[in-house]
Amino acid sequence: MSIESFLKKQPRWLQLLIAFTFLGLCILVIVLKAKSSFADEPVEEPKAKSIVTFDVGGLEDDAAEEAKVLLEAFAKQCRVEEYAPDIESIKARIEDPYPFTEEKKWPYQITLEMKISDDPKVIPNEYRAWGHTCHFSLGSNEIKAGMFLSKSPCQSICQTGSDYLTLPVITKEAGIRLKEFNNNVNYISSISGVEPEGVIEMLTLASKMLAENKNIQLSQLEISRWLYKSEDVSKALKTKTFSLAEVLALYVQLANPLNDKISNQPTIE
Incomplete structure (x- = not known):
């Protein structure tokens, strides 16, 4: 069938x-x-979206390289890679230093804007960062690099509770200057009898007094360089004719705002 x-x-x-x-x-x-x-069939991983727009145009090669180092330090400090799914955009631009950064003596600053998603999936909810736009100001002086940041949620993202954070980075140029500064400080300490920490405090105070009283902008490094190179200063400190505090006080008193280059600083007699 x-x-x-x-x-x-x-x-x-x-x-x-x-x-x-x-x-x-x-x-x-x-x-x-x-x-x-x-x-x-091979499964293609979704490509990460491009969220970062960094523009260091207008800077000379050394400064541009330094800016990139600062941006890398920012990205690491604020966990940009980890939180990338929740970051809609990061925009960076070069600007003249804002007034509130004046004491840092930055030659320029990097201004950053970081937009956080309205519905973050990775950033912890307790940061309360949803929908915020974080603003950062980054810069580097002759000694240290750092950044200013506002808003508590943004500070939490960047692992700090303060509106200023020293970045754990020393650029190539800053490293050279820091080595010179430490050398100057150690020499001044050896001939004045003041501990290196005390020398740095006095240099900082002298720099601040010059800016406030004489409108002369000189960094701690520049003042230390004058102390290091001046034969009159060395003689006065070695013979105990003047103390370091007296030398710096006289320096501030005699400094000429029309002649504020290191090569034209007053002579200690």
């Missing part, structure tokens, strides 16, 4: 059951085959 004859002799309901069972088996085979083919 053929299959066709067998089926014709069966009740109608059984014929339908057999037909649907066969159709179901066909569909199952097709689905399993499709899944097998799909599994064999």
